Amino acid sequence: MGTYINVDRYPDTSYIKIPTNPLDRVIGQNEAVRLALIASRQRRNLLLVGPPGVGKSMIAQAMSFYIERPKEEIRVVHNPSYPERPFIEVKTLDEIEKEKHEMNSIEGEIIDAKDAPQNVAERLGYKCQHCGFYSPPTDNICPNCNNSKVVNNGQGPFNDVFNVIGVTFGINNNNDRVTQTRKIGDREEIIVYEKYGDKIRVLDERTLERRRKLEKKSPSKIIVPIDRNPFVLATGASETELLGDVRHDPYGGHPQLGTLPYERVVSGSIHMAHEGVLFIDEITHLGNLQRFILTAMQERKFPIVGRNPQSAGASVKIDDVPTDFILVAACNIEDLQYILSPLRSRIVGNGYEILMEDSMPDNRENRLKYLQFIAQEINMDGKIPHMTIDSTDLIIEEGKRKARENHKNNALTLRLRELGGLIRASGDMAIEKNHKLIEKDDVKEALELYVPVEEKIKKYYGSMHNALGEESTGSQKGEYYNYYNYNDDRSYK
Ligand SMILES: Nc1ncnc2c1ncn2[C@@H]1O[C@H](COP(=O)(O)OP(=O)(O)OP(=O)(O)O)[C@@H](O)[C@H]1O
Ligand SMILES: [Mg+2]
16 A cells, blocks of 8 residues: 555445555565565575564465466476486477477368268268268268168278178277378379368378377476466475375386386476475474475486385486476574574575564554555455454554564554454454444454463463363373464463
8 A cells, every 4th residue: 555545534444455466465574575576586585584474475475476487397208228217308388389389280181071082081981872971980870871881992802791790889990091192293192081070180291200200209298387386385295295206106117017107207396396486384394304405406406216115116216307496485483593504595695584574663554554454354255244444443453462462562463364363253243243344343252252262271270380280181281282473471381
């Protein structure tokens, strides 16, 4: 928003304009938004540090909006002389287009059966030789004169017999294509007519030649498609999800029974994020896997191997699979120390570390941003009505109270996930009472429901300590659910 508008004249939040650009929907994080924009344009890494619910994921996600679409597709290609070492093939958009064109060109020309030479139309089963009626070749009996459409093409003494059998069993005796020659100038050229549903496909010599070339090509499989999402979320990913795998084949590499190794290759998030953003929330939860991320960033490629030593995939390895992603990592302040230090230096060496804001000053401009936020949350939820401008005061008050909880006076909290929860709960209360808009008493009611359960426990048991003494068994003592947004009394931690 930024501009001062007279919202007091607005009856409710439905009149508030919501920005279309996803980064503009992030409120109160000006520096983070600015650097995220730079990072997406310049392809730099980002480390977002801050408390939960201040917009770290929101910013990372928004970046994909500003990132260029991928220009490369990655395939694994069968290696006939060493199937366990498939090749990697990187195709550009142009090359893919060209290939599509080639594929179309081997399609040949599709014509109407009536436009084919008569004897061809008869032999392929389109034209009835008795009455001249055209019907699809799947009809063995002419629907016009009820005679068999099957033609004796006179290529051997048994043809008639076979054709009769064929008709009986509903199969045409290999009458799927007819090869003829045609004269072009003083040159004779081979021309093939093939069944193609209701139509006939015509293949000339050049098309046939292209087909033969394509058939000789090694088969391949796309493991990173060109139309992928450039934003890849790798939070909580397992090793195989993150780094890729070669799936098990119960028949091993058995040449007849098994699937070829190249077909069993699956890419990991680090490969899918090639040319895009790899977003890892709570990066420290990756633990040891962090060093693989580091390698992938350093080398800009990372092999795919079978990761289960018991599996038939374990002997398969594909080198040099590209991983040219930008890393956007998030973590909270306490976990900062657990980020692998070379990884951190890698991020800073080509990017930015950002400390997210926890609150913003309580002034008119920022209150307007809060209104934008409320409108956004309501819009996003889609199930609740808008809020009267009067009632938004209560949300603002709660935002102020929460900022105070975190020792910021005269400020509005930016821990907005929780505040979003309050807005949704208020909406539910309004719905329950058939209100067309969220009213003050709906927000008040939601505020009561919204008290953290620790607060309720303290009221009920006197203290958290008492409650644990009464309820928990020995082994559970001292382990609490980390309700980390709840900060005003951490004495029990
Ligand atoms: N700065 C913000 N501006 C607007 N909305 C926000 C902001 N921060 C949080 N929100 C709202 O809260 C939701 C949760 O925020 P988000 O997932 O980005 O938090 P986070 O910082 O990634 O938290 P966590 O550390 O728990 O992953 C967002 O989807 C959005 O609805
Ligand atoms: Mg998050």
